[in-house]
Amino acid sequence: MNFFGQNFNGVYVNNNGNVTFGQSLGEYPPNGLAGSVGMPIIAPFFADVDTRGAGSGLVTYGNTIYNGQTAFVVDWISVGYYNEHTDKTNSFQLILINRSDTGAGNFDIEFNYDRIQWETGDASGGSDGLGGTSAVAGYSNGQAGSNDVYYQLAGSLVNGALLDGGPDSLTGHSLNSTVLGRYDFEVRNGDVIVPTTTPEPMSMGLLGLGLVGCWAVRKRFTRS
Numbered sequence: 001m002n003f004f005g006q007n008f009n010g011v012y013v014n015n016n017g018n019v020t021f022g023q024s025l026g027e028y029p030p031n032g033l034a035g036s037v038g039m040p041i042i043a044p045f046f047a048d049v050d051t052r053g054a055g056s057g058l059v060t061y062g063n064t065i066y067n068g069q070t071a072f073v074v075d076w077i078s079v080g081y082y083n084e085h086t087d088k089t090n091s092f093q094l095i096l097i098n099r100s101d102t103g104a105g106n107f108d109i110e111f112n113y114d115r116i117q118w119e120t121g122d123a124s125g126g127s128d129g130l131g132g133t134s135a136v137a138g139y140s141n142g143q144a145g146s147n148d149v150y151y152q153l154a155g156s157l158v159n160g161a162l163l164d165g166g167p168d169s170l171t172g173h174s175l176n177s178t179v180l181g182r183y184d185f186e187v188r189n190g191d192v193i194v195p196t197t198t199p200e201p202m203s204m205g206l207l208g209l210g211l212v213g214c215w216a217v218r219k220r221f222t223r224s
Helices: none
Strands: 012-014 018-020 041-046 059-066 069-081 085-098 107-116 136-140 150-152 182-188 191-193 215-217
Touching: 041 085, 041 107
Parallel strands: none
Antiparallel strands: 012 018, 018 041, 041 136, 059 069, 059 215, 069 085, 085 107, 107 182, 136 150, 182 191
16 A cells, blocks of 8 residues: 555554554653644544444454445444443444555555544543544544645544534534445545545445454553
C-alpha cells in the first residue's frame, strides 16, 4: 500500500479503534489527528476500547475477498470501554481494499458503523462512556506541524456528536456511499481523495460483519 508516499506491506491492528503503519500505537486518549500522531494512522473510531469486561467482544481481523478484490478487514464488534465497562458497547469495522487494478499501491478505505453507544473511557475524562475527550474518526500521515496531512469526520472530539442519535451520528450518515453508516475513501498514488457527501442513503448495516474472525486480540494494560 502506498500511503502518503510511503509503501507498506502490512498494518498494526491496535485495540483502540485504529490501525497504524510502521509500528503499533498504545495511546488511548483520542487527542485528535491534527497534531503529530508520530506514525501514519487510519482510525474508524479512535477511543479507549476495553475488551476485558464480561460480555465485550474481541477485536478480530483477517483477509477476505470483497467485491472481487482482496481486502483486509478489522472488526470491533460489541466492544466495551475503559475500565472494563460493557453497559454500552460499540460495533464498527475497517476494510482496506486492494485496488492495484487502478495502479500500483492503490487501495480503498471503508469505515462501517452499526452501533455507537459510548464515546470515551474513564481515563479520558468521561463518565459512563460519555463526555471528556470524545472519539475521533479519520486518518493522518502522522507528521508534525505544516507537514501533517489529516482528515477527521465531522463530530470528532465533540461530546455526543458521533453517538447514535447525535448531530453527526456515525450510524446516521454516510460518505461517498448509499449505505447509512458507511464512509468510503480512495487512496490513489499515495494521496487520499476526500469524497463529498452522498444523497440520502436507502439502507443500513455493516458489510461483511463476521466475514473474518480468524485472529482475535485482547487489550493488555500497564497503568498506574
